[in-house]
Amino acid sequence: MNRLKQLFDKKDKDILSVYFTAGYPTLDATLKIAEELQNAGADFLEIGFPYSDPLADGPVIQKSSEVAIENGMTLKVLFEQLKSLREKIHIPVLLMGYANPMIQYGVKEFCKKAAEVGVDGVIVPDLPMYEYEELYKNDFIDNGLSNVFLVTPQTSEERIRKIDGLSHGFIYLLSSSSTTGKALNVSDEIGIYYQRVKDMKLNNPLIIGFGISDQKSFERANQYANGAIVGSAFVKTLADKDDYLAHIPAFVKGIKG
Amino acid sequence: MAHTNYRVTEKGYYGDFGGAYIPEMLYPNIEELRNNYLNIIAQPDFQAEFQSLLKDYVGRPSPLYLAKRLSEKYGATIFLKREDLNHTGAHKINNTVGQILLAEKLGKKRIIAETGAGQHGVATATVCALKGLECIIYMGEVDIERQAPNVARMKMMGATVIPATSGSKTLKDATNEAMRDWINNPVDTHYIIGSVVGPHPYPEMVSRFQSIISEETKKQLVEHTGSPSPDYVLACVGGGSNAMGMFYHFLDDEHVRLIAAEAAGLGVNSGHSAATSVLGKEGVLHGSRTILMQTEDGQVIEPYSISAGLDYPGIGPQHAHLHKTKRVEYVSITDAEAMDASLLLSQLEGIIPAIESAHALAQLEKMTFKGDEIVVICLSGRGDKDLNTFMKYFNL
Numbered sequence A: 001m002n003r004l005k006q007l008f009d010k011k012d013k014d015i016l017s018v019y020f021t022a023g024y025p026t027l028d029a030t031l032k033i034a035e036e037l038q039n040a041g042a043d044f045l046e047i048g049f050p051y052s053d054p055l056a057d058g059p060v061i062q063k064s065s066e067v068a069i070e071n072g073m074t075l076k077v078l079f080e081q082l083k084s085l086r087e088k089i090h091i092p093v094l095l096m097g098y099a100n101p102m103i104q105y106g107v108k109e110f111c112k113k114a115a116e117v118g119v120d121g122v123i124v125p126d127l128p129m130y131e132y133e134e135l136y137k138n139d140f141i142d143n144g145l146s147n148v149f150l151v152t153p154q155t156s157e158e159r160i161r162k163i164d165g166l167s168h169g170f171i172y173l174l175s176s177s178s179t180t181g182k183a184l185n186v187s188d189e190i191g192i193y194y195q196r197v198k199d200m201k202l203n204n205p206l207i208i209g210f211g212i213s214d215q216k217s218f219e220r221a222n223q224y225a226n227g228a229i230v231g232s233a234f235v236k237t238l239a240d241k242d243d244y245l246a247h248i249p250a251f252v253k254g255i256k257g
Numbered sequence B: 001m002a003h004t005n006y007r008v009t010e011k012g013y014y015g016d017f018g019g020a021y022i023p024e025m026l027y028p029n030i031e032e033l034r035n036n037y038l039n040i041i042a043q044p045d046f047q048a049e050f051q052s053l054l055k056d057y058v059g060r061p062s063p064l065y066l067a068k069r070l071s072e073k074y075g076a077t078i079f080l081k082r083e084d085l086n087h088t089g090a091h092k093i094n095n096t097v098g099q100i101l102l103a104e105k106l107g108k109k110r111i112i113a114e115t116g117a118g119q120h121g122v123a124t125a126t127v128c129a130l131k132g133l134e135c136i137i138y139m140g141e142v143d144i145e146r147q148a149p150n151v152a153r154m155k156m157m158g159a160t161v162i163p164a165t166s167g168s169k170t171l172k173d174a175t176n177e178a179m180r181d182w183i184n185n186p187v188d189t190h191y192i193i194g195s196v197v198g199p200h201p202y203p204e205m206v207s208r209f210q211s212i213i214s215e216e217t218k219k220q221l222v223e224h225t226g227s228p229s230p231d232y233v234l235a236c237v238g239g240g241s242n243a244m245g246m247f248y249h250f251l252d253d254e255h256v257r258l259i260a261a262e263a264a265g266l267g268v269n270s271g272h273s274a275a276t277s278v279l280g281k282e283g284v285l286h287g288s289r290t291i292l293m294q295t296e297d298g299q300v301i302e303p304y305s306i307s308a309g310l311d312y313p314g315i316g317p318q319h320a321h322l323h324k325t326k327r328v329e330y331v332s333i334t335d336a337e338a339m340d341a342s343l344l345l346s347q348l349e350g351i352i353p354a355i356e357s358a359h360a361l362a363q364l365e366k367m368t369f370k371g372d373e374i375v376v377i378c379l380s381g382r383g384d385k386d387l388n389t390f391m392k393y394f395n396l
């Protein structure tokens, strides 16, 4: 059984996922950061594979992608690094990135490799439902990979139901329509949107992402969803520090409380 | 008669190319546009205002000029479609007039756009001033420096010009920043894309607005020659909007040979080039599957051309399809060839072309004509914006 499903069967509240970019701040940091995050109490991980034109990302993750590419991170290198992923990491791991590097690698091959090294799912923000269904769905399903779709405050109920039907794993509920790293929107309107999606009683768990940066925003997200994802706030703590690994436990504790 | 296979499908594909590879955050915006633009464009009041603005504001129809001395030099009958005579100096205004009316009908209050050479930025700032709408133009830091007069124009018309400082700081990054802005402002903002690129329905919508170029050309050719069909039609390609507008009504007329000139920069294989159809591979950028200059790992490669309007690492998806089906022949023109052609047109005809357009003119050097063959070249813009480059290059 897929590790994501096992996780959600066991735990349905206060789940913390952390995003970081593979190959940042150094090329060989990927697995060390993953292990540190797991030890510090992250429930699952999203490892970003970098792209030169990450248009859904704000400055922090853009910058990390740029540095990772300069460091020599490619999908080939990443899969090489991930060969030993499951020696130490037992929590679910998703890959996150943009369509073009995946397409150049070959989607079938990408899915095969991802499954081989023990990746549980993939998030590709610019691969929308129609393109996924028409072109790639079978590659994901054949390899037991979850494809996780995003939902925004503007996504219609009909489309959310369709996304729920296509999803295996969880639904990525955006805190607002925004690029990554914007401060969390805390208006009543957003509460109403979270509640509206919660009330739809979807098959998949809900994880809230974008703008979660501290304990307060993590707790607020958990009022409505099964958990939340921290991205930019974590990537920012990795910048310009030689001992970035040492900061990880405190960071995770700061979010979970 | 119509070979509909060159046209877009309902889902936004041209053969293998096109689609809408966009994050969910943009889905409602794109969907709103896709569901409404055809209806809105077809409405009589839209058409009435659109046509009236094209005529009295843009200055259409643009002349189809028989370039006698150029014709003599090359031994053919050469017509120039004078998009350089449009208000603001290039073909870009045809599309921005159309899109601003569309944005107005959709109830949008805020307009964003990307620009490379600044021509599309100027055209967008112009129509925003015309309609009293807020205007934000994203432009690469490098291009802001290269195209200073156009930056001043945009500011003078009330637009805010925001430098794109990410990546290579040119057109590609300006496009990324504009898309990020749209993601962060999904409700009240319309994004006026300047070429036949981006997610469906942009490529098809922009080519529709630009198709006025070939529509007029056919009528004008009948007046000049008695036939609507020339032997050759030439245009330059950055993203490909002037070329799509120039080719549009000739696509199904298989006797007309269509040639698109790409910027080879310092040479196709010099590492400083924008010859996408030669150097590119199939991939996804800015919302559509197309042909793209990229590394093996799928990272986008920064293109180079002396003309800021042609240094885009991709081409529109319809061009990718026309390339793959060989309906259009894509050729590479170096900086030097384009600069020579600029000087030649200036001195033979008293017309200083945009360096972009000069790429199409330069192709004439590489062709041989039989007697009275008829050639139409899209003169997509005027060279005023390029004077600094000309001064430096020719030591004027």
Ligand SMILES: Cc1ncc(COP(=O)(O)O)c(C=O)c1O
Pocket (backbone or CB within 6 Å): B090, B091, B116, B117, B118, B119, B120, B194, B195, B196, B236, B237, B238, B239, B240, B241, B242, B243, B308, B309, B310, B354, B356, B357, B380, B381, B382
């Ligand atoms: C005069 C002129 N021609 C051509 C272009 C290239 O655009 P497209 O390939 O979309 O026609 C530009 C872009 O700025 C331009 O200013």
